[in-house]
Amino acid sequence: MSIAYKKRKYLNKSHLCLNCGSSDIEGGSINVDAGGAMQDISCIVCGSTWSDLYMLDDAVNIKISNNHKEVHDGPNKDVVARSK
C-alpha cells in the first residue's frame, strides 16, 4: 500500500495508526502557530511516526471591541491622521 493510500485512510480514521491500523497511537505536545497547529504522533505497535497538521477552520465566540476604532477604519485614514 502506498503512503498516499495509507494517508487517505488515516484522514478518515485518525484514531488508528496509518501504517498498521492499531489504536495504540500516542500524540506528543501540540505546537500552535498563527493559522495552524502540528502534533507529532507515534504508533506504539509498529513504531511508525508522523505529524498531524491542523489548519485554521473557523473563528467562533467573536466579541468585537470598539477600542482602537481608528485602526479598523482602514489604513488610509490612519496614514492621513499621521501625516497631519
Ligand SMILES: [Zn+2]
Ligand atoms: Zn502502527
